[in-house]
Amino acid sequence: MGRKRLQESADGRPTVHTVAARAGVSIASASRVLNGVGGSPETVRKVREAAAEVGYVPNAIARSLQSQRTELVALAVEDIGNPVYVEMMRAIESVVADSGRQLLVHATGGRIDNETALLRRLANRYVDGMIVSPIRVTADHLTALQDSPVPVVVVGQLAEDAPVDNVRTDSRRGIALAVDHLVATGRRRIGFVNGPLDTVPGAARDAGFRTALAAHGIVLDENLVEVGDFQYAAGRDATERLLARAEPDALVCANDLIAVGALHALLARGRQVPTDVALVGMDDTELARMMFPQLSSVSLGSAERGRRAAELLLQRIADPSLPPRRAQVAPSLAVRASSAPATHVPAPREEVTS
Numbered sequence: 001m002g003r004k005r006l007q008e009s010a011d012g013r014p015t016v017h018t019v020a021a022r023a024g025v026s027i028a029s030a031s032r033v034l035n036g037v038g039g040s041p042e043t044v045r046k047v048r049e050a051a052a053e054v055g056y057v058p059n060a061i062a063r064s065l066q067s068q069r070t071e072l073v074a075l076a077v078e079d080i081g082n083p084v085y086v087e088m089m090r091a092i093e094s095v096v097a098d099s100g101r102q103l104l105v106h107a108t109g110g111r112i113d114n115e116t117a118l119l120r121r122l123a124n125r126y127v128d129g130m131i132v133s134p135i136r137v138t139a140d141h142l143t144a145l146q147d148s149p150v151p152v153v154v155v156g157q158l159a160e161d162a163p164v165d166n167v168r169t170d171s172r173r174g175i176a177l178a179v180d181h182l183v184a185t186g187r188r189r190i191g192f193v194n195g196p197l198d199t200v201p202g203a204a205r206d207a208g209f210r211t212a213l214a215a216h217g218i219v220l221d222e223n224l225v226e227v228g229d230f231q232y233a234a235g236r237d238a239t240e241r242l243l244a245r246a247e248p249d250a251l252v253c254a255n256d257l258i259a260v261g262a263l264h265a266l267l268a269r270g271r272q273v274p275t276d277v278a279l280v281g282m283d284d285t286e287l288a289r290m291m292f293p294q295l296s297s298v299s300l301g302s303a304e305r306g307r308r309a310a311e312l313l314l315q316r317i318a319d320p321s322l323p324p325r326r327a328q329v330a331p332s333l334a335v336r337a338s339s340a341p342a343t344h345v346p347a348p349r350e351e352v353t354s
Contacts, residue, residue, distance in 0.1 A: 016056075019034065020050075070126065070128050072126070074130040075106065075130070076134075077133045078133070085133070085302075087302040092131060092307070095310035112134075115132065116140045118130070120144055122150050123149055127150065129313045130153075132152060133155040133156050135156070135201060166325075167308045167309045170331055171208060172205070174331035175208030176212040177331060178252045182250045182280065183218075189221070190248065190249070191224035192206070193228065196229060201230075224242065226239070234258070235258030236262065237261070238258070250280070251266075251280070253279070253282065256288050258281070260295070263295070263338070274337065279296070279339060280297065280298065282298045283300055284299035291338070297333075298331050
């Protein structure tokens with residue numbers, strides 16, 4: 001009985017000593033097998049069988065302290081319910097899982113204090129690294145990123161000299177693709193429903209819209225621009241405000257959630273899409289393909305940005321001495337029924353008389 005107690009932990013769980021005694025091998029041999037280092041085929045077989053027989057479960061905390069690895073990485077985004085982040089998360093999780101790690105996901109609500117607190121908590125080394133996609137970037141963010149003791153990859157726009165790995169896209173160019181397409185279909189009174197201008201994407205998309213109109217010689221009517229938030233309800237409300245004072249023949253929306261809100265606001269006012277008003281969203285999520293009519297949308301490569309961010313993070317974990325790297329994902333436009341040419345008029349239905 002006394003020997004058995006020595007082979008068990010204080011809480012009665014079997015230890016490496018327990019497994020080694022059952023397998024008839026040295027503690028060092030059992031430890032090597034249980035930590036994945038290996039051994040002779042016979043030793044590996046004996047240790048694994050013994051571990052199963054005694055119900056041995058590795059002590060993750062002890063292994064973490066020993067290896068300086070948790071085998072966990074984190075993802076921090078504004079809203080885990082937003083389809084664009086869902087697509088990004090799926091891509092990241094796939095890469096992380098292939099490396100034998102697990103993904104922890106944090107929803108920050110876009111709050112600067114939440115995001116900087118998460119970055120500072122990295123000092124506790126509760127994960128091996130983090131991917132963060134802030135919609136606002138402040139001096140506090142940059143300080144926390146620079147001071148982080150574990151690798152961090154930022155998905156979004158950062159200054160070129162920021163000392164951190166970064167995956168970005170060009171949402172200004174994405175907005176230009178939408179405007180170019182709408183102009184080519186004959187639209188001239190093009191409106192824009194945006195998210196908050198104090199966010200990185202909001203500011204970039206506003207600038208992209210204004211530049212794109214100017215490139216086509218279209219004078220911007222400020223009545224055709226409305227600001228809300230990057231959510232469905234806010235998008236619908238913002239579109240209703242815009243329609244109360246202006247008559248657009250097309251709308252560009254800063255994301256697909258806003259575009260769905262805009263679609264519903266238009267239909268509620270009796271405006272047909274695309275006959276009366278063409279509509280283009282941004283992010284090209286599954287939501288765009290689920291609507292009727294299906295939404296044209298600018299893809300910013302959410303899944304690809306997630307995949308590249310995960311790859312950069314794993315490379316950084318393996319080699320912290322690498323210089324800061326940048327990855328760029330180009331936008332593209334998926335044209336669907338919501339932005340058919342202005343000359344398109346649905347064929348009249350034949351009336352059936354009896």
